[in-house]
Amino acid sequence: MENKTLRNEVNLLHAQICQGLADPKRILLLYYLADGPRRVTDLAGALELPQPTVSHHLRVLRERGLVRSERRGTEVYYTLIDPRVVQALDLLRAVLADLLARQADLVDRAISRGEQGV
Template identity: 45%
Template sequence: MHELPDPALDEVASFFQALAEPNRLRLLNLLRNGEQRVGDLAEQTGMTTANVSRHLSLLQQRGLVRRESRGTSAYYCVADAGIYQLCDLVCGTVARKSEAAAQERLGLFRR
């Protein structure tokens, strides 16, 4: 972020905002295995197809997924697999903090 101009910082914030919704993270996680149809994603998440489409549309606007129409179906895939490195880094940090908090609670209960 060092020396990024304000418009670029706005873009970065918009990127992270797209990741700040659990259902969008679920969709990205499901797309790890390759492209999928909106209906299949809806079935796997328990969301409506309209809701899945709305989330995928936002992810597409932010450049995180790509859409391809085939017949009457829309297929989505991850635009840049590097997003998973970022997500794995954040998930690892959250997991370590959660584990440390659990260990701390366990230590308090043993006293």
């Protein structure tokens, strides 16, 4: 009863974490960070994106508690806080792989039946 608001609040936070993963660039960022802490400039170079854009995405991840930033001199290192985030990404990528395999199979069968307009 009284927990309904609390449960909604938790669900909202849950969704916000998922939202953190809901961008191709951020997924790449998280996979880079899975290998260890990285500087903003290096990440921007790896993703071939302007530095402000990368900083924006890192902020999204930081605000959702997925990464942490640490200043070392003039540079800032970002670190993945919880490896389970990447585990979850891997799970979902496996789901996607199966999905694509099923679709490819459908196409194959259609072609072998000589159907048009696939």
